[in-house]
Amino acid sequence: MFLHKLFLQIALASCLVTPVLAEEFGRPARPDEIELWDIDVRPDGKGLPEGSGTVAQGKAIFEDNCSGCHGTRGQDGIKDRLVGGQGTLASENPIKTVGSFWPYATTLFDYIHRAMPYQAPGSLGVDDTYAVAAYLLSLNGILPMDGKLDKQSLPKVQMPNRNGFVPVPEFDYPQSHHN
Template identity: 60%
Template sequence: MSLKGLRAALPLCLVAGLAVAEEGLGPHRLGRPAALDAIAAWDIDVRADGAGLPHGRGSVAEGRALFAARCAGCHGAAGEGGSADRLVGGQGTLASAKPVRTVGSFWPYATTLFDYVRRAMPFDAPQSLSDPEVYAVSAYLLHLNGILPADADLDAQSLPQVAMPNRTGFVPDARPDVPPGR
């Protein structure tokens, strides 16, 4: 094609490209625009302060049954570990030569436990637990670690208030090139 032909074709390509971009499909016409309900289904993160926690509640007693049915096969009957990580114990070991990093010894926020269980557990069926079930399993694990009493319930208001043993064990990154809170 000659330079004159390219100059004539360019405006047509630009107009066609704009029409495709307006449809949200991009220049290759692949995919589809993301619907708000599809975005909301993936927007499930929970922050340390509890922002993003869903409605629902769960008790230690409910969590005991769920843990036995859905978690103990990998994590052991009492969270002592098995084919998957140990979840219970380890308090006082972080400064030792062999630290035991568990929910009760290492994790700084109980909301992190909820977020992780909600997103990634059980291993064979991630995101299959309902929000009340995640609250219940979280309550049970916190109870096994001596953080909650046997009659405790958790919900969006009480979970961020749980004082984890290692809450002060993490410090902000003071490097000047790292944004605050990272």
């Protein structure tokens, strides 16, 4: 009961903080600070940074950073399977992978860059991210083994399930907006 009463008193006291006092905490973010967090990449490629990576580079980076969860070749790991599954989406047991389900290769870059590797999200550099994306696309038969990705080539990659989604008009990016 004592803790409940104390909590209630603290909650009530916090309501008495005036707006003037609240303004003393924090400040508007500066443009250079916002830019550090503005790393999202759209399906049309807008937001992709300069840089590049090859399948060969991606293989080594994947082995060092990703294979512990996803297996040595993007399957048979303890986490999501990333390779295979083409042609299974309409079956009783669909296998949703990068190669069978994802509609845009640019969102693969975005996800890897922001959220992977699991143990250190966002720690891969831009070139390393392009390389891992190239390696995964290669393992899925979408990019040749000697393939290379960059800001210009990644949006042009045609994913096998590209037309498997119904676009929402406000997210349908015309071709003229590609970087």
